[in-house]
Amino acid sequence: MRLAVTGRHGQVVRSLLERAPADVEIVTLARPEVDLQEPRAVAEAMVAARPDAVVNAAAYTAVDLAETESELAHRINGEGAGAVAAAAARLGIPVVHLSTDYVFDGSLSRAYREDDVPSPLGVYGASKLAGERAVAGANPDHAILRTAWVYSPFGKNFVRTMLTLAQSREEVSVVCDQLGAPTCALDIADGVIAVARNLLARPEEAALRGVFHMTSSGETNWAGFAEAIFACSAAAGGPSARVKPIPTADYPTPARRPANSRLDTTRLAERHGVRLPAWQDSLAPCVARLLAAARAAP
Numbered sequence: 368m369r370l371a372v373t374g375r376h377g378q379v380v381r382s383l384l385e386r387a388p389a390d391v392e393i394v395t396l397a398r399p400e401v402d403l404q405e406p407r408a409v410a411e412a413m414v415a416a417r418p419d420a421v422v423n424a425a426a427y428t429a430v431d432l433a434e435t436e437s438e439l440a441h442r443i444n445g446e447g448a449g450a451v452a453a454a455a456a457r458l459g460i461p462v463v464h465l466s467t468d469y470v471f472d473g474s475l476s477r478a479y480r481e482d483d484v485p486s487p488l489g490v491y492g493a494s495k496l497a498g499e500r501a502v503a504g505a506n507p508d509h510a511i512l513r514t515a516w517v518y519s520p521f522g523k524n525f526v527r528t529m530l531t532l533a534q535s536r537e538e539v540s541v542v543c544d545q546l547g548a549p550t551c552a553l554d555i556a557d558g559v560i561a562v563a564r565n566l567l568a569r570p571e572e573a574a575l576r577g578v579f580h581m582t583s584s585g586e587t588n589w590a591g592f593a594e595a596i597f598a599c600s601a602a603a604g605g606p607s608a609r610v611k612p613i614p615t616a617d618y619p620t621p622a623r624r625p626a627n628s629r630l631d632t633t634r635l636a637e638r639h640g641v642r643l644p645a646w647q648d649s650l651a652p653c654v655a656r657l658l659a660a661a662r663a664a665p
């Protein structure tokens with residue numbers, strides 16, 4: 368299977384490059400040649416790549432900055448995603464598109480299901496919702512995978528931030544009233560590859576198409592996540608800090624975040640046979656890699 372993937376340095380892209388088994392070839396379509404703001408470049412690169420399926424893993428992901436860069440966020444996450452899906456449709460191939468828990472406002476008291484009504488709190492969520500609609504409108508052969516709280520050994524993420532803070536601080540304040548499931552991008556990569564295989568193997572099966580929730584199983588809050596990170600780090604001889612749980616009200620950010628980011632992943636398990644590990648299971652190996660990388664850095 369040959370997968371064209373948008374982006375090059377993103378957490379999910381790098382995880383796909385690392386996790387692709389021998390029979391999966393990943394071709395990256397990335398800047399500067401392929402910018403999601405340039406639909407024509409996207410289409411031409413897709414034709415040249417001759418993929419069996421495309422994964423749209425590129426996105427404008429700066430949640431707070433998006434509040435002041437609304438147009439750019441919509442161009443990349445909305446129209447750009449639509450351009451990827453439209454190019455895939457012209458080639459007659461499926462598109463796997465990554466989306467987010469931030470399409471919801473987090474006011475429900477249970478985990479969100481795919482059919483719950485989205486109501487984004489901020490520009491980033493709104494732009495990703497526009498992307499979902501653009502993808503679905505441009506190519507019926509799609510799987511939209513909403514994930515959440517993504518971390519990995521690559522790029523900027525919460526795990527790396529906590530480990531860096533622990534080098535210089537004894538105590539770190541972390542919000543404790545937002546619920547979700549930390550999800551390792553390496554697990555997302557495995558899930559994306561499994562979903563792409565299913566789409567290609569069963570082209571007529573409508574149940575494999577549509578929106579799916581794909582996060583780790585289990586749940587925690589950011590303070591609980593931070594505690595788990597420091598426990599893994601301490602066990603591996605790395606830095607750790609005390610966690611001071613604080614309410615979101617004490618940590619104001621330009622963009623509001625949903626209090627409840629839990630996603631119900633039943634549909635993905637039942638239809639695609641894909642279940643990501645419990646959130647704690649993938650954390651220790653990632654922390655170990657980040658510590659090793661920090662030690663190796665000059």
Ligand SMILES: NC(=O)c1ccc[n+]([C@@H]2O[C@H](COP(=O)([O-])OP(=O)(O)OC[C@H]3O[C@@H](n4cnc5c(N)ncnc54)[C@H](OP(=O)(O)O)[C@@H]3O)[C@@H](O)[C@H]2O)c1
Binds near residue numbers: 403425465516
């Ligand atoms: N991070 C999270 O917590 C989270 C949570 C829920 C959902 N998601 C979704 O999961 C997906 C993957 O996220 P991630 O964490 O892997 O993102 P990331 O690490 O922030 O990487 C973003 C990727 O998008 C690419 N990109 C940005 N603007 C672009 C443009 N104009 N043209 C082409 N490529 C562009 C970047 O390109 P370069 O390679 O050139 O840098 C990079 O590869 C996204 O759809 C995101 O919305 C993420």
